Amino acid sequence: MSLDVSSREPVELLSTRDRTLDAVDKSNRLSSTKTGGKMVAEYWENIFTAKERGKHVVWYNGTALNPIFQAAGLEWCHGEAFSARLAAMHLEGPAQAAGEEYGYIGELCSYARTHLGCAVMTQKGITEKQNGIVGMVDQEELASKLPSPDFFVNAYAGCSTGQQWDAMTYRVFGKEFPIFNVSLPMIWGNKKDAGYLRGSEWEKTPLYVEEQLKKLIEFIEYQTKRPFDWDALSENMFYIKRASELRLEAMALCAAAPTPATYWDWVASIAPINFMPANQALVDYFQGVKDEIQYRLDNTISAVQNEKYRVYFDGIMNWNKLGWLTRKFAEYDVAVVAGRYTHDSFWQEPQLIDLDRPLLGMAQHYLICPINHGLKIMEELLIKRCDEYGIDGIAFHSTRTCRAMTNPQHILARTAETERGIKSFFFEGDVADAAFYKDESLESGLVAMLESIDMQRSRALV
Amino acid sequence: MAESGAANWFVMGVDLGSTTAKVAIVDAAGAMVGSKIVQMGAVSREAVRVAMESALEDAGITQDDIVRTISTGYGRKLVPSDKTFTEITCHARGAAALFPGVRLVIDIGGQDSKAIAVDSDGLVDRFAMNDRCASGTGRFFDVLSRALEVPIGEVGDLAMAGSNELEVSSMCATFAETEVISLLAQGAETADIAASVHKAVAARTLGLVAQVGKASPVVMTGGVAKNRALVHFLSEALRLPIEMLDEPQIAGAYGAAIIAREEHLGNVALAAADDATATQFAAGLADAVPHCADCDGQLGLHTNHGPVPVTIATRPMVGARSGGREL
Numbered sequence A: 001m002s003l004d005v006s007s008r009e010p011v012e013l014l015s016t017r018d019r020t021l022d023a024v025d026k027s028n029r030l031s032s033t034k035t036g037g038k039m040v041a042e043y044w045e046n047i048f049t050a051k052e053r054g055k056h057v058v059w060y061n062g063t064a065l066n067p068i069f070q071a072a073g074l075e076w077c078h079g080e081a082f083s084a085r086l087a088a089m090h091l092e093g094p095a096q097a098a099g100e101e102y103g104y105i106g107e108l109c110s111y112a113r114t115h116l117g118c119a120v121m122t123q124k125g126i127t128e129k130q131n132g133i134v135g136m137v138d139q140e141e142l143a144s145k146l147p148s149p150d151f152f153v154n155a156y157a158g159c160s161t162g163q164q165w166d167a168m169t170y171r172v173f174g175k176e177f178p179i180f181n182v183s184l185p186m187i188w189g190n191k192k193d194a195g196y197l198r199g200s201e202w203e204k205t206p207l208y209v210e211e212q213l214k215k216l217i218e219f220i221e222y223q224t225k226r227p228f229d230w231d232a233l234s235e236n237m238f239y240i241k242r243a244s245e246l247r248l249e250a251m252a253l254c255a256a257a258p259t260p261a262t263y264w265d266w267v268a269s270i271a272p273i274n275f276m277p278a279n280q281a282l283v284d285y286f287q288g289v290k291d292e293i294q295y296r297l298d299n300t301i302s303a304v305q306n307e308k309y310r311v312y313f314d315g316i317m318n319w320n321k322l323g324w325l326t327r328k329f330a331e332y333d334v335a336v337v338a339g340r341y342t343h344d345s346f347w348q349e350p351q352l353i354d355l356d357r358p359l360l361g362m363a364q365h366y367l368i369c370p371i372n373h374g375l376k377i378m379e380e381l382l383i384k385r386c387d388e389y390g391i392d393g394i395a396f397h398s399t400r401t402c403r404a405m406t407n408p409q410h411i412l413a414r415t416a417e418t419e420r421g422i423k424s425f426f427f428e429g430d431v432a433d434a435a436f437y438k439d440e441s442l443e444s445g446l447v448a449m450l451e452s453i454d455m456q457r458s459r460a461l462v
Numbered sequence B: 001m002a003e004s005g006a007a008n009w010f011v012m013g014v015d016l017g018s019t020t021a022k023v024a025i026v027d028a029a030g031a032m033v034g035s036k037i038v039q040m041g042a043v044s045r046e047a048v049r050v051a052m053e054s055a056l057e058d059a060g061i062t063q064d065d066i067v068r069t070i071s072t073g074y075g076r077k078l079v080p081s082d083k084t085f086t087e088i089t090c091h092a093r094g095a096a097a098l099f100p101g102v103r104l105v106i107d108i109g110g111q112d113s114k115a116i117a118v119d120s121d122g123l124v125d126r127f128a129m130n131d132r133c134a135s136g137t138g139r140f141f142d143v144l145s146r147a148l149e150v151p152i153g154e155v156g157d158l159a160m161a162g163s164n165e166l167e168v169s170s171m172c173a174t175f176a177e178t179e180v181i182s183l184l185a186q187g188a189e190t191a192d193i194a195a196s197v198h199k200a201v202a203a204r205t206l207g208l209v210a211q212v213g214k215a216s217p218v219v220m221t222g223g224v225a226k227n228r229a230l231v232h233f234l235s236e237a238l239r240l241p242i243e244m245l246d247e248p249q250i251a252g253a254y255g256a257a258i259i260a261r262e263e264h265l266g267n268v269a270l271a272a273a274d275d276a277t278a279t280q281f282a283a284g285l286a287d288a289v290p291h292c293a294d295c296d297g298q299l300g301l302h303t304n305h306g307p308v309p310v311t312i313a314t315r316p317m318v319g320a321r322s323g324g325r326e327l
Helices: A033-048 A066-071 A079-088 A093-102 A110-131 A160-172 A200-224 A230-253 A263-268 A270-275 A280-298 A319-331 A358-367 A375-389 A409-420 A439-461 B045-059 B087-098 B138-148 B152-160 B173-185 B190-212 B228-238 B248-265 B275-288
Strands: A057-060 A075-078 A151-154 A179-181 A309-314 A334-339 A393-399 A423-429 B010-016 B020-027 B032-039 B066-072 B104-108 B113-118 B124-129 B218-221
Touching: A033 A075, A033 A079, A033 A263, A033 A270, A033 A280, A057 A160, A066 A075, A066 A200, A066 A230, A066 A358, A075 A079, A075 A270, A079 A110, A079 A270, A079 A319, A093 A110, A110 A160, A151 A160, A160 A179, A179 A200, A200 A358, A230 A270, A230 A280, A230 A358, A263 A270, A263 A319, A263 A334, A270 A280, A309 A375, A319 A334, A319 A439, A334 A375, A375 A409, A393 A409, A393 A439, A409 A423, A423 A439, A423 B124, A439 B087, A439 B124, B010 B045, B010 B087, B010 B248, B020 B045, B020 B248, B032 B045, B032 B248, B066 B087, B066 B248, B087 B104, B087 B113, B087 B124, B087 B218, B087 B248, B104 B190, B104 B248, B113 B190, B124 B190, B138 B152, B138 B173, B138 B190, B152 B190, B152 B228, B173 B190, B190 B228, B218 B228, B218 B248
Parallel strands: A057 A075, A057 A151, A151 A179, A309 A334, A309 A393, A393 A423, B010 B066, B104 B218
Antiparallel strands: B010 B020, B020 B032, B104 B113, B113 B124
C-alpha cells in the first residue's frame, strides 16, 4: 500500500440531486410498475382538464375516500399524492416557494406546504381569470395545474396537520367552497383486550366512522344534486378488494430470499392502490406485478444483486430520493423488503371489505392507517413483519416534518432489538423536501448497522 | 517506538475526521506502538499523509511493515486503505480497548456527535447520531468561540468560571451565534454565556444518549472531550461520572487498528463460500437473529410469533459476499 493520497477521488459534496452514484447499480426494479407510472400520469392529465369537462372537483388528503368520490361521479385531487408526484419529479420547488411566500415555513409538513403552495397557485389562477389579467401564474408549472375545488373533504387519521392543512386550504380559497370533516379517532389499543383488528375498541370505533361516511355521502349528494350510486360504490370496492388481494399475494412472495421485489417497487405501486380509479385496469396492474414477481421467483431473478441483508423501512417515503435510495441500499447488498408505509397501509386487509356493506370495511381501513395506532399495536405489527420477511435490520427514516410517523420510532427500534435482536439506524430526510436529507448521514448509519449485523453473525459462528 | 523483536508485523488505523487526521499503529500483540494526530484543515489529505508518516516514525517502522490498514472517519474514503469501517464501530472498539468495561461511548467530533451503547465485549449494541444540524459538535464550539472572541482552547475554561443560568434557546450553530451576540448586547458576561451554552449542549447530548439508553461506565472520545466544561456539564446532566482517556481523539484510529489486527489474524473472518461454512453460518444466524418459524415465509394471520430459529432454506444468501453461491 502506498502513502500516496493524491490519486484518491475527493469526497463528493454536491447535492444528491446533482449527482449519481459512482457504484454499479445493483438494484433490479420491476418493469411492470412502469405501467402504473403511465396510469398515474394519465390520471393527473385528466384531472387538469376536469373543469373544461364540466366535472365537480373535490380536494382531499390522507384517507382513501376515492371509491366514494368515484361512485359520485366526481374528480378527486389527493393532496399528498400530488405533492409526492411533484417531489418525485423534482418539480416541488415552485409550489413550496409559493407556499413559503404565503407564509408557510419549512418546518411545516412538506406534503402540506407543497400542496398549500399548489392551492395558492391555483387560487391565483382563479383571480387572474376574474381580473382578466393573465400571466400571473405560469401555467406551464405542473404545480399550478390543479383544477380549483368545488368542495373539500377532510378525513385524516393520526395526524393533526391533516386537519389543519385542509382548514388552511379552505381559507386560501377564501372560504368560498364548503368543507366536510370526517373525524377518525385514534385506535389507542390500550385496553386489556386490545390488539390489531381485535378488542372492544376495534369493534366499536369503525361503526362511528361508518355513520360519518353515510353523512359524507349525504353531503356529496347535496353538492352534486345527484343521488349517490351505491351499486357503483360496491363495484368500486370489488375492484379494490381484488387489487389489494393481488398486491398482498405478490408481497407475500417477497418473503423468499433473495427477494424478487423490494420495498421500492411497493413504493412505486402506492399511487395505483391509493387513489387510482377502481376498475379492471387497477386489477390488471397488480396482476401484472404479481406475475412478474412469480416469474422472477421461478427463474431465480433477484431484486438486488448479491442480497446479503434484509432490511425493513420505517417512515414515510422520501419521494425526492426514490431512485437514489433504491441504488444506495442495493450498493451495500441490502434488500429493503418491507416497510410500515407500504405494508401496513392502503387497503391492506381486504378480507374486511364486504361488498354488501362497503362503508364499514372502508371505515375500518381508514382507522388502521399506520400512524393511527397506539404503540402496542405498532409493536405487534413491526414484529410480525420482521418475522414474516426475515428482517436483519431496520432503517428508520426520521421524516423531519412528519411527527406522526416519527414519534414512536425510537421505542419501535428498542422493541425490535429487545424482542428479536434486530439492529437499526436512523437517518433524516423528508417526504417532499430534499433539503433535509444528508447522504453522509444515511451512509454512516447504514454501514454502521451492517457492521453490527456482521459482528452479530460472526459472533454466532464462534 | 516498537521494541526490537517484540513483533514482526504491524497494522494501521487511520481516522480522517472533518478537521483532524489521526493514525494509530498496533503490533501483532495488540499494543499501540505509534500514533499521531494532525490538524491541517477540513478533510485534509495532506494531514493524512503527514499523520501516517509521523506515526510510522513514532513506531520506528516503515510502510512495508504494515500488513493491513483500515480507515474510518468522515473522510475515510479518501484514505488509501484495505478496508473502511464507520467511526461508530471504530470508536466503540477503541474506547473499549482504552477503557475496558466501558458501556457507553459519547463521541463528539468536529462535524457530528454520537452516542454508542457498547456490550460486554466492547462491540456496538446500539447507536444514535446527531441530525444534520451541527449543534453540539466541535463546529458548534468553533462558532461559540468566534462569537465570544475567545480562542477555542480556552472556551471550556471560560465556561467553568461562569454561571449557567442564562437561557439559550437555539441550538442551531448559526442561530446560536446570533443569540450569543444578542446576549452580549444585553450585557451578559462572556463566562456566563459560555457556561450556559455548554449546559445547553450537554442537555442536547443527553437526548442522544437517551436514544441508546443510559449506561456506565461512560467514556468520551473525539476532540470535544478535551473541553472540560462540556465534560462537567454532561456529567451533571447524565448524573454519571465521565471517564477520561489520555488522548480521546485517538480512539477511532486505535479501534480501526484493532479491527485491522483482528482481520489479519482471521478472528472476524466472513463466512466462506463453501456449503459447510454456509450451513454453520446459518446455524449461527439462527442464534443471532431469531425469527418466527410459524410464519416460515408465509404472510399468515397469526399474531403469536415466537422467537424460533430460522432455517437455512429460508435464508440461502449466506456466503454470497465472498462471491460464493450463485443464487
